[in-house]
Amino acid sequence: MTPVVLAAVILMGGFLHVKAAEEVKSGQPQPPAHDKGNGMTLMQNSELETRNSKPDVSDKGSSMTLTQAVVLGFVEGVTEYLPVSSTGHLLLAQRAMGMDGESAEAGGAPTEPDAHAKEAADAYAICIQAGAILAVLGLYARRVRQMILGLLGRDREGLTMLFNVAAGFLPAAVIGLLLNGLIKKYLFGLPTVVVAWLVGGLAILAVSDWRKGSGKAGNSALPLDKLNWKMALVIGFAQCIAMWPGVSRSLITIVGGIAVGLSVPAAVEFSFLLGVVTLGAATGYDALKHGQAMLQMYDALPLIVGLISAFVFAVVSIKWMVSYLNRHSLEIFGYYRVALALVVAVLMTLEML
16 A cells, blocks of 8 residues: 555556557558559548548547556545545546547647547546445445434434534535536646645645644544534635645545644544545536546446446555554655655656656
8 A cells, every 4th residue: 555556556557558559559550652553642641541540539448448447446546535636646647548638749739539538537537436435435334324313313423423524515515516617627637736746745744743843743632523513614615625636635634624623533534424425426426527428438347347446445545544544644645745746747847758
């Protein structure tokens, strides 16, 4: 569950993509040269090359292999609840595997097939969050059952928790609906993600140093049952900052929980519960709005594989994170984010990514 493993999987996915592309390229028949005897003109030859090179958007399922689906599911499952940004890592993985639809000609806008591929890839990245959501529902089944009983009027503490989760979700529901289009248009790209990784990493390190210096890292913080709706609302507004890809919803809600007085374990648990509602709403919204484009581009099997992969690795990731944060601070994630931002920025500058 280390950052090294995560980076290795992304790099391996990129390597497999490059290798497959080279095999396809080497296996393509070369168009015949112009020959007076064969009756083919230069213009006809050019048209043939154009037809051979033009991507077929209607070729359903041809744009994702099962290996790519497993890699994306792994990245989603591992990073969804770690404070490192799952969206940012998915964008990085898609870029490394050539799935981001940004293969436009130099200086030009993306072609229509590229735009279609990007829409499908973005929708896929969001829809496989359902696997990570199921992981939380399974691991926190007791708390979820308590909230359901609260809704039925049979558990007062469960009703309070349900109300707090609803209060935390409200800001994201309103602001997300208002700004979703602008966020997708201007912020869903690797450069903006790199900025968020760097700023978020530095923020984690600064908060960790402050907590050490001020003696706030002790056990005097509040348990989850002391959370009220006002505190939950503050966490909810903080969550809206994570609409900028790369910030990390998990990071900002954990930090928000700590800021309102919760202990780290309590903040982590509330972040998970709030994530079920927030991610569930985002998944449903994108599935309805962009699901058709996704299903036109990919077969059902890669989607199923991605969901299962995300579920399995999310279970492992959540258990590891809870165990780790019971003994350590968030500091390691700050160093990881800063290092990742610098490495990706260098690779992009050298046009290697």
